[in-house]
Amino acid sequence: xxxxxxxxxxxxxxAGFSILTAxxxxxxxxxxxxxxxxxxxxxxxxxxxxxPDADNAGLKLPAGFGALKVADNLGKTRxxxxxxxxxxxxxxxxxxxxGKGILKLHDANGDGRSDETTGLGNYGGTGICIKNGYLYxxxxxxxxxxxxxxxxxxxxxxxxxxxxxxxxxxxxHETKSIVLDNAGNIYVNIGAYSNSCQEQDRTPGSKGRMPxxxxxxxxxxxxxxxxxxxQTYGDGSRYATGLRNVVGLDWNSQSNQLYVMQHxxxxxxxxxxxxxxxxxxxxxxxxTMYALKKGDNAGWPYVYYDPFQNKKIIAPxxxxxxxxxxxxxxxxxxxxxxxxMAPNGLLFYTGNMFPAKYKNGAFIAFxxxxxxxxxxxxxxxxxxxxFENGKPTGKWEIFANGxxxxxxxxxxxxxxxxPCGLAQGPDGSLYVxxxxxxxxxxIIYNGK
Amino acid sequence: MKQLIASMAFITVLMSFQTVSKKPASPVTKxxxxxxxxxxxxxxxxxxxxAIMERGQNVYLINCLACHQVDGGGVPHLNAPxxxxxxxxANDKAxxxxxxxxxxxxxxxxxxxxxxNNMAPHPELTDQQISDVLTYVRNxxxxxxxxxxxxxxxxVRAKIK
Numbered sequence: 001x002x003x004x005x006x007x008x009x010x011x012x013x014x015a016g017f018s019i020l021t022a023x024x025x026x027x028x029x030x031x032x033x034x035x036x037x038x039x040x041x042x043x044x045x046x047x048x049x050x051x052p053d054a055d056n057a058g059l060k061l062p063a064g065f066g067a068l069k070v071a072d073n074l075g076k077t078r079x080x081x082x083x084x085x086x087x088x089x090x091x092x093x094x095x096x097x098x099g100k101g102i103l104k105l106h107d108a109n110g111d112g113r114s115d116e117t118t119g120l121g122n123y124g125g126t127g128i129c130i131k132n133g134y135l136y137x138x139x140x141x142x143x144x145x146x147x148x149x150x151x152x153x154x155x156x157x158x159x160x161x162x163x164x165x166x167x168x169x170x171x172x173h174e175t176k177s178i179v180l181d182n183a184g185n186i187y188v189n190i191g192a193y194s195n196s197c198q199e200q201d202r203t204p205g206s207k208g209r210m211p212x213x214x215x216x217x218x219x220x221x222x223x224x225x226x227x228x229x230x231q232t233y234g235d236g237s238r239y240a241t242g243l244r245n246v247v248g249l250d251w252n253s254q255s256n257q258l259y260v261m262q263h264x265x266x267x268x269x270x271x272x273x274x275x276x277x278x279x280x281x282x283x284x285x286x287x288t289m290y291a292l293k294k295g296d297n298a299g300w301p302y303v304y305y306d307p308f309q310n311k312k313i314i315a316p317x318x319x320x321x322x323x324x325x326x327x328x329x330x331x332x333x334x335x336x337x338x339x340x341m342a343p344n345g346l347l348f349y350t351g352n353m354f355p356a357k358y359k360n361g362a363f364i365a366f367x368x369x370x371x372x373x374x375x376x377x378x379x380x381x382x383x384x385x386x387f388e389n390g391k392p393t394g395k396w397e398i399f400a401n402g403x404x405x406x407x408x409x410x411x412x413x414x415x416x417x418x419p420c421g422l423a424q425g426p427d428g429s430l431y432v433x434x435x436x437x438x439x440x441x442x443i444i445y446n447g448k
Numbered sequence: 449m450k451q452l453i454a455s456m457a458f459i460t461v462l463m464s465f466q467t468v469s470k471k472p473a474s475p476v477t478k479x480x481x482x483x484x485x486x487x488x489x490x491x492x493x494x495x496x497x498x499a500i501m502e503r504g505q506n507v508y509l510i511n512c513l514a515c516h517q518v519d520g521g522g523v524p525h526l527n528a529p530x531x532x533x534x535x536x537x538a539n540d541k542a543x544x545x546x547x548x549x550x551x552x553x554x555x556x557x558x559x560x561x562x563x564x565n566n567m568a569p570h571p572e573l574t575d576q577q578i579s580d581v582l583t584y585v586r587n588x589x590x591x592x593x594x595x596x597x598x599x600x601x602x603x604v605r606a607k608i609k
Contacts, residue, residue, distance in 0.1 A: 076525075094525070094562060171553055172526070172564045194566075201553075203568040270514050370523040373514055413521030413529065436524065 050112035050444060057441050058417075060402040064355070064447020067400070070431070071105050071114040074438030078126040079177065079345065079421035081135075082431055083152035088114070088423070088440060090433055091128040091137055093175065098122050099157075102137055105440065112442060120146075120157035126247065127178035127188075128421075131226065136186065138176040140169045143188060143224075164188065164224050166232040168217045171201075173245035179258070181251050186226040187258055188236075191245035192219035196265050196317050197301035204271050208317030212301050215241055219300055221249075221260060221292065242298040242330060243290070247367075248346035248422075254360055255390025258292045259334070261343035261364060265304055265315070266371045272316040280322075282372035283308070286336035287343050289362075291390060299330035307336040335392050340369035341379030344420040344435075348387065351428025354445045361386045363399060365419040365432060370412040377409040382419050382432055400443060403434060500595065504584025507577045511570060512585075520589045528552075528563045531589035541582070541596050545604040548578050575601040 052066025059067045076093040083089070088105040101121030105114035127138035134145040135154060144160035163186070167176060170193020177189040195202050197212035212219070217233060220241035224231045239258070248261040269281030276284065285304035290296070303312045303326035312330055314320030337343065345365030349358050361384055368380035384399040385392050405416035421433035425442070432441040508516075512530075516522050520531035530536050535543065535558065551569035555562060573581070575598040582601075586593035 171555060171566050174564055200551075200568065201566040203551075267514055370517065370526070371514065373517055374509070411517040411519035411521045412523045413517065413519060418524075 049110060050442075052444065052446070057439075058402050058405065059400050059441065059443070061400055061443065065400075065443055065445050067441050067443045068112055070107075070112065070440040070442045071117065072437065072439045074103055074105075074117070074440065075100070076124075076435045077103070077421070077433040077438045077440065078175070078435050079128045080423045080431055080433045080440065081128050081130050082423045082425045082429075083130065083148075084426050085152055086426055087152060088431065089128055089130070089135060089137075090421070090440065091125050093126055093435060094124045096122065096124045101125065101139075102128065102135075104154075112444075114440070120154055121160070126175035129178055129180060131180040134226075136163075136178055136180070136226075138178050138188070140174045140176060141165070141167050143167075143176065143178060143186065145226075161229055163226070163229055164231045164236070167222075168193070170194075170214075170218065173218075173263070175247060177247050177249050179249050179251050180226050181258070182253065182256070184226050186224050187239060187249065187251075188222050188224065189243070189246040189249060189260070190218045190220060190222055192243075192300065194301070195244075195267060196271070196315060198271075198317055202267060202271070204273075206317075208301060208315065210318065219243060219245075221246065221258070223294075239294055240290075240292045240296040240298065242296075242300045242302075244300040247342075247344040247420075248364060250346045250348050250362075252291075252348050252387075252390045253350070254348075254388075255291070257390055259346060259348070259362070259390075260290050260292060261346050262288045262290065262298060262300070262333075263342055264288065264339060265300070266340070268316070275316055275322050278375065282375040283339050285313075285339055286333070287339060287341050287366075288333035288337070289335040289343075289346075289364075290331060291334045292331075296331045297329060298333075299326060302326065303330055305333055305336055307338070310336075335385060335396065337364075337366075337383070337396060338378055340371040340377075342367035342369060345382075345422035345432075347422035347424060347430070349424060349428075349430070351424050351430075353428025354430070355447070357386055358384065360388060362392075363422050363430060364396075365422050367418050367420055367435075368404065368409060368412065368415055373410075377412060377415075380404040380409055380415055380418060382422070382430075400432065400441075497595075500580050500583050501587065503577075504580035504582075505588075507573065507581035508584055508588075511573070512581065515565065515567070520585065520591075522563070523565075525561070526563055526565045527567075528558045530585050531591060532559075534559055536585060537591055537593045539594075541594075541600055542604050544582055544586075545578060545596065545601050546608060548573065548582065549605060549608060571605075575599075575605065 053068045057067040057069045077090040078093045080090045090103045100119040101123045104118045106116040108115050123139035125139040129136050136145045143164040146154040146160045173191025180186050192214050197209050198206040200206040221239045222236045223239040224236035245263040246260040264285040268276040286307035288305050302318050306313045312326040314324045314326050343364050344367040347363045364383045366379035369377045380403050381398050382400040383396050385396045386394040403417040403419050417434040418436045419432050420435040423431040430443040515527040516530050522529035548570050552567040578601045579596045579598045582596035
């Protein structure tokens, strides 16, 4: 079984390699100045021509939906954004080759699949978004922006404006997710470089530090101006604190509010075996969504959210016993999800392609767990929650599954694809990135 | 299925031990005690080895599995894989022992990839537990490498104290 899998991955890898080689010449181009695609594509009229892959790109979807692979083998593609013209910008994480920190995918023939890949930026990172004629992108320490032309192409890829610098980057949770509001502000997640702020990270018996010194410069969301250069901590403000790590976040324009998905703490059983058995470790704490207001404190590392008791519980590092309820000074989540599923993408859907139930609802890309071991892992899918005016109006459900290619994921490495970023196309298509093999999926509704 | 994999792994381990015993001694083995050379004598070998692997697996389940996962594959970008990792299979056993004893917070690339989670130190494990678990890790999944002895652990522990 394992051998078969290795052989298959090898084939996939080989196939991927030839695709990369074929595309390599495109990376050398100057992406900002390449000639515009002939005959401007009107995405609205082209959508009808877009046909899902025969196997729906390997995804399991609700009736009436279909999926296609827009691109494959792009590397560690994290957050993505789609322009009004239908081009995709994908931020690539980790070590990147020169000019390949951001990939731009262009569909020249209107079949919905990318046939031209160009790149810009020399830094790895996760965050990317477009607002008011600029493309914003993050490394793990800085935020840059690039002026776009009227076709949403980067005008000068070699000279971005550095708008934020000197952000804390420690071991773990170093990625900087970004989103902008409608009032000229940019919000940046600065993840805590710790699991639970113990004196010695992830070590049984090590006490929680009080107060947790990490929170002065990490473990929260910081707000900066979207158009001011070279800002650092002193120029911005800590918008919300007590958030261990946020990767998925979005601005909800209905409620004019920031929503974030927190990655809850790990290893309750490893660190406190007398209090939490293996099952409790797999089930606690919840992954939580917060609707934030300025000044909110979500409580990390002092508390975690127990989705069975529906309570904020004092963390064992801080005197908790699994039952003691935490202070009410900490905000309640807007919604709780099963533990450890790693929500890496959040998108409020405002398109018109999908049925009415999806309008204004939240799509969440769950990267997939590792901390439920030795029990089977969870996540590795895109979930949906119906929303109205910024409030959930129903339970969450699995929307797109099958990314891992496995019935049951036991070891994280075995998952073929891991959903990470989400974006909405101009026609209302939902795009999903995968940072394992670098696949970009496009989910369309054709049930009408 | 699990049993099948386990027994296959065990056979692999046995085979690897035969290969290992033919290899010239690595610098590290110079510090080994006579006890460490026992695996050269016939029937005792498999019993010892089986016992070591069983004990090593127990240590792994309790102390390592959460991060390094049941398949030794780790977690991409977070926790380093053990299966197939060059350093895990290498002759520099002292390095592995040091990582178990001192933990790992350095951001170093491992086989060209970076991993961002901290590893906790495990000085509470006995010399035998560390030698068992490292022998287990070096001879599980696709790994095949020489055993780690208690004496080797003891020597490293003495140096870093």
